[in-house]
Amino acid sequence: MDLDKLSHAVMVAREGSLSAAAKRIPMSQSALTRSIQSLEKKYGIRLFERGKSGAKLTPDGTAFIAAAEEVLWSARRADDHLTAVATGQNSTVRFGAGPVMTACILPRVLPRLADMKAHFQIRTGSNASLRSLLSRGEIDFFVGGAPAGSDHFASAYGFRLHPTWTESGSTEIFVRAGHPLTEASSALPYLSRYPVACASFTRDRLGTDGFHALGLQPPSVEIDDYHVLTDLVCSSDFILIGTPTVRQMRPAHEMVMLSLDTRGMLQPWNWAVVSHSRVPLSTAGSLLVRALGEEFDRIHAQSD
Template sequence: MLDLTKLRYLTVLARRSNYARAAEELGISQPALTRTIQTLESQLGFRLFDRDRSGVSLTPQGQDFVDRAAVLVANAEDLERHAVLATTGKRGRIRFGIAPMPARALLPRVLTHRILEAPHLINDVVVKNVEALWPLLISGEIEFFVSAEGQVPDAPPVRVTPLGTFPVSFLVRKEHPLLTRSESSERYPVLISNHREVALPPDLQDQTIHPPHVIEDFGTLAALTANTDAIWISSAYAVSTEMSNEELAELPVDHAPGRREYRIMMYSLDRRTQSPAALLLKDHLTKLIRVLAERR
């Protein structure tokens, strides 16, 4: 069987046409290169090079063989580069899921960073609620998914990795009546993005209409909140642009006895080795959530 190392030595010698220069490029001694080419010629049963005082030149059989060998060497080097990039999480494909709320807050920024840093890594992302992401994880169609804690059913063991926390926010339009803190008997509709139980703060319980409207699309939720008196229960991190543009505002409420934050988790199958790309993405998500917390 032909040795790729010998073929690489052969292609370098063919390009340099001189044993001394080729040996220097390869980082080996000239006698070692000479022995390698002699061994290869013996293995093939024909001469690859004609030798003279000025150096070496390919024989007709040698030229045909080197042309084919160069393709093999180039493919092998490309495969090696591909493996290195895959090991570092910069090549290949990563398929994962993310729930709408963390997707709105994190996905544009983290994917911008990843595409600029690793343009050869293909990101295949599914944005759905946990009810749809869970079967995709179990069947192996996605490597992991990211969502708020407390939505995963009791099922096969999963690896749960905390990424950080999002604040629980009660979002309204900029000039919502509740922002004035004036006394009112008005009741307002509630918007949520999934069917999880919602614990309203005591100071909002008597001012809202139940049950809430469940709408999975965050663009629609943002538009409804900006154009009606509805109260959207989500996280300020997911609407940072709308808040910066003063389209939406956050109600100052008493959270007790409800929770004050969402823990954002990465869920993957317990016995499945995580890819380098997944580990890199986990680190980037963790850092981004930390940055959002520092800016808040």
């Protein structure tokens, strides 16, 4: 099995053309063509249909690339493990974190990583981007939102959900201290007056109908960075929509939480550790997950 040739085919599938893939690898386009042709000859299938619009996967090619990505991911893990054995160090842990976890939990956990004899590589982003990274084997697991009480999320992507930490399924309003909404006896009649900001997780949960049902404008700012979102809210009349954990980002004298009644409007979600279904967490990865869970529980115990 030639791992280099498998990685060539995967790159062509990702880039959508031989020329773009050749630049990314990098290698000459003619050499890349020979590499792909060699794979097609060895396995007796046609991987790509080549045309003016690029290289499009055939049905056989789609299945082949999925298997190749799994092989390459396993090979990278094995290489990390062998390197760790040779150097006497624990293997590298590659993990991802969603925007709330990145903003509220990671800063409290990262100092503890110094006591773990491992190398941690952290990627941040939306749930969708982290799912993509996990599917491609670029991270070992991620911590983000997952539907509560359903295995569809896991089975649809071939992932495993590890023990989760439960948070209220509610969505709340956050505004700056002194915002006009804090002075009203009820904020609900006045919500439509103010622009809305949120992360993609909140937008996905509420949807267009949800914002309308709550009397909110559709989000005019969407970004998966709660430092930016809370800065925006504390310096303007923007309304931030998010989960109760977001209140950990700013002291009460800077940002105020106003409860929304979203009962029956939202699918319950939990925080979950999501990994490949066939690959167990490493020892260092399990220790990290435990530290994240302990910190999550501590923050919510303080809030109760």
